[in-house]
Each structure stands twice: as structure tokens, then as C-alpha cells.
Amino acid sequence: MSSQIPESLTELVDDFNELAVPDRLQLLLELSDELPPLPERYEGHLDELERVDECQTPLFLAVEVEPAGDPHGTVRLFFHAPPESPTTRGFAGILHTGLDGQTVDIVLAVPDDVPFSFGLAEAVSPLRLRGMVAMLGRIKRQVRDQVVG
Template structure:
């Protein structure tokens, strides 16, 4: 398993922070989730729900011809922790090659020191977001190879 450079920078940024600054920094990432493109906003059936999240959370991905993945998330504004997790994943992984995303350690967030400020239940949310994203990327790659 390997951590992409941008995600590693985010992990290091968090791990070096004192506990009292981790939650405010995490919440900053909630603003980094861009709105859904119009075609996804108008076709919610193209999104997959991440049922493990406490709040309604949906994702979609697209792999372009060069194998780079565009990630799309939909989470309510009133769910800042979930949106923050999405922002971390988006900032750390969007635009990377599919293989790079599949190689990300499933528990990368533990190195961020979030257990000091976020409950285990919430931490499972970020784990589920990554797991579902990887599952969809893997399925996309398999479908491409089959065709």
C-alpha cells in the first residue's frame, strides 16, 4: 500500500497539529467539496449511497481515458464532519490514477490523529467512504478490461 503525495501532506499536516487544532482544521475541509456537476445533481440514481455514514452521503466517480479518477461527493451542508472527511478524500485523491487510489491504505486516517477529536463511529464513516470509492473504481477497471 502506498499513500499519494498530496494525501501524505494532509496526513502530516494533521499529525503535527496539537489536539485543539485538529477539529477546526478538519472542518476546514468541509468547504473543499465542490458541488455536484449538473448531470449528477439531476440524476441521483448515478450516485451510490454510503450507508455506513450517519448522514446521507453519496458518491460517484469517473475514470477518463488516461485512467485518472474524478471523484464526486454529495453530503448535506449541515453534516460538517462527514463533508470534512469527503474533503480530505477529495483533496488527497481526486485526479489520481485508479491504481494509485486502489493502493491507498484503508486506515490512512488513523495517522492523522483524528481519534483524539472524532468518535470511532465517525471514523468508520471516512473508512466507508474510501472503501466504497475503491470498490467502485475496481468495478470500473474490471468492466473496462472485460470490454
């Protein structure tokens, strides 16, 4: 994998690609189950999160850079997707596991096409993968907006 992809994301890419297609779906479901709940400050306030319309089911995300505005800060990711949307939640789980806690520079350097690296094109529709690409794009844009102003 490219050196532009953080190790945590590279490990997930490797994990997915070592599996047969049906097992990739199972791993995606496991990541769906592991997606952390929203912190209390966002509970009941989905209007404070950004909706990713490209996802087939409602997905909302928020990005925070700590310390605020620091171009070398740490990126924190928060997602909300209904439990009955395991594929969308799984994509969010991949991005959370791979990018939460990384630095601004690392997150911004992730190639936009990394969602196609997980070997999921054989398992889910291109429309669903488009949702994950959109999530990554929104994350990177929110990071840029917070550190550039």
C-alpha cells in the same frame, strides 16, 4: 508515510498531525467548506450516486475513471453531503483533496486504514471514522468495477 500513499494525501496526514486536537477539527471544517459541489450532471440525481450508509449523515459519492475503463486512467471523485454535516463533509474533503486526479493504480494502492492516520480518533467518535473508512472502500470498489468490468 508509506510510499503507497500519494503525496497529496501524505501532506494532509502531516498537516493534521502537526496540529493540536482542537485545531485538527478546525482543519476538518475547512476541508468541509472546500468540498466542491456536484457537477451539473449529478445535481438532482442522487440516485446515480452510491450512498455510504456507514456515515452518520447522508453521504453520496460517484467515481469516474477517465478515459472510461482505462486501468491506467485518472480517478475523479464526486461527493454530496449536506452542509449541516461538517464532519462527514470534512472526511469527503480529505479524500477528494488526496485522491481526486490520481491514477487508478495509486488510488487502489492506498491502505484501507489510512483514515486512522490523520489523528482524528481523539477528536471524533470511532463510528464517524468508520464512515470515512467506508467512503474509501466504496471509492476503491467503484474504481475496480470500472476498470475490470
